[in-house]
Amino acid sequence: MMPDSRPQSSDFRAIGYGRQSIDGGDISAVVEVLRSDWLTTGPKVEEFERVFARFCGARHAVAVSSGTAALHCSVYAAGIGPGDEVIVSPMTFAASANCVLYCGGTPVFADVEPETLLIDPAETARKVTERTKAIIAVDYAGQPCNYDALRAVAEKYGLTLIADACHAVGGFYKGRPVGSLAHMSAFSFHPVKNMTTGEGGMITTDNTNYADRMRSFRNHGIATDYRQRETMGSWFYEMVDLGFNYRITDMQCALGISQLKKLPDWIARRRCIAAKYDDAFAKVSGVTPLGLRADVIPPSGNSDTPTLRHSETSSVHAYHLYVIRVSGDRTAIFRRLREAGIGVNVHYIPVHFHPYYREHLGTGPGLCPVAEAAYEGILSLPMFPGLSNADVERVITEVKRAVCKKKTSSAHYP
Numbered sequence: 001m002m003p004d005s006r007p008q009s010s011d012f013r014a015i016g017y018g019r020q021s022i023d024g025g026d027i028s029a030v031v032e033v034l035r036s037d038w039l040t041t042g043p044k045v046e047e048f049e050r051v052f053a054r055f056c057g058a059r060h061a062v063a064v065s066s067g068t069a070a071l072h073c074s075v076y077a078a079g080i081g082p083g084d085e086v087i088v089s090p091m092t093f094a095a096s097a098n099c100v101l102y103c104g105g106t107p108v109f110a111d112v113e114p115e116t117l118l119i120d121p122a123e124t125a126r127k128v129t130e131r132t133k134a135i136i137a138v139d140y141a142g143q144p145c146n147y148d149a150l151r152a153v154a155e156k157y158g159l160t161l162i163a164d165a166c167h168a169v170g171g172f173y174k175g176r177p178v179g180s181l182a183h184m185s186a187f188s189f190h191p192v193k194n195m196t197t198g199e200g201g202m203i204t205t206d207n208t209n210y211a212d213r214m215r216s217f218r219n220h221g222i223a224t225d226y227r228q229r230e231t232m233g234s235w236f237y238e239m240v241d242l243g244f245n246y247r248i249t250d251m252q253c254a255l256g257i258s259q260l261k262k263l264p265d266w267i268a269r270r271r272c273i274a275a276k277y278d279d280a281f282a283k284v285s286g287v288t289p290l291g292l293r294a295d296v297i298p299p300s301g302n303s304d305t306p307t308l309r310h311s312e313t314s315s316v317h318a319y320h321l322y323v324i325r326v327s328g329d330r331t332a333i334f335r336r337l338r339e340a341g342i343g344v345n346v347h348y349i350p351v352h353f354h355p356y357y358r359e360h361l362g363t364g365p366g367l368c369p370v371a372e373a374a375y376e377g378i379l380s381l382p383m384f385p386g387l388s389n390a391d392v393e394r395v396i397t398e399v400k401r402a403v404c405k406k407k408t409s410s411a412h413y414p
Contacts, residue, residue, distance in 0.1 A: 016384075018320075044257070048254075049063050053204060058206060059207075061203065061204045067186060070188065075100055076103055083105075083131060085131040091117045110123040110127045117140050118137075122149075124153055137182065138167075165185045165187050174314065286403045322383040323347065325378055326378075
């Protein structure tokens with residue numbers, strides 16, 4: 001937290017932009033595993049995969065050590081290698097594009113839609129070349145992409161469609177759960193995400209070959225894991241490909257199983273918070289929330305649950321992030337909010353702006369003008385289930401003050 005130059009009361013506290021929710025049931029689930037015979041590669045991994053696949057409406061789920069690992073496994077399973085191109089969004093964390101580089105491929109950036117900052121299907125189609133092998137669509141902030149249009153592009157050109165769903169677990173697209181919308185879907189369980197395993201990730205797919213390849217890849221490229229060999233009473237194993245150690249522990253999976261049971265209620269609370277923000281900022285000049293696609297049902301101020309899965313025409317935003325556009329000096333507004341104890345953040349610096357991409361891929365300003373313009377004015381506000389209504393009102397009040405420049409500061413920043 002940045003320093004606050006105002007006099008502070010003893011109860012002044014910072015509100016971060018995201019935070020995990022852990023209760024006694026989560027702790028008990030982890031302790032139970034700690035007292036068991038299996039701490040990793042054990043039965044909880046398989047159980048977590050099974051319940052998560054069912055939750056997402058997918059045939060297979062493969063648990064790994066992080067969301068980055070999930071993306072890497074997906075690109076590997078798709079067979080991406082040197083000379084191959086993969087179309088990606090610039091408005092995302094760098095791992096969404098880095099995973100292509102890990103496999104020797106080349107990420108190609110397609111610009112985003114102005115209102116939603118989701119990858120633009122028309123721009124995606126324009127970036128397809130004879131070398132294109134896959135698309136990675138990012139469900140930015142928790143809003144599912146336009147998967148009908150993206151699937152049409154993928155089918156037309158014979159591409160693998162990968163959903164970077166790290167923001168969107170618990171969301172729905174036209175009645176279908178996120179995790180069942182692409183050939184593979186990658187998830188993250190970092191503490192600021194909608195559910196957590198500490199660190200951890202998952203990939204869902206209906207393709208058995210993809211699932212088998214990813215299970216081997218997460219375990220050094222070895223065809224069987226230790227528990228399988230114990231079950232068979234065998235010591236023999238073979239490394240059939242060059243893989244990585246992307247295994248997840250049973251403690252993490254036990255936490256994930258416990259967290260998943262509470263996820264629908266947490267999504268409902270996130271939607272409730274989003275509705276309060278929407279209502280408040282509709283009346284504030286200089287603050288504009290991101291837009292929703294036409295099929296996305298606006299959030300409700302009540303603790304609604306995502307039962308909208310039953311509508312074949314309706315989608316549900318999972319609200320991992322609540323992003324606003326601000327007019328004026330974004331840096332000054334950011335500083336004022338941090339001084340007031342509101343832990344705003346910026347998601348994201350466009351990937352093609354990063355020095356590595358500029359140096360090694362020759363990217364830079366002008367490549368994705370919509371994403372670049374949006375980056376100059378976006379802020380992520382606090383969004384997590386543990387926010388009280390009083391916390392939400394405090395965030396709203398401080399945003400109004402910061403944008404209207406009613407608050408001055410003598411704090412020094414480098």
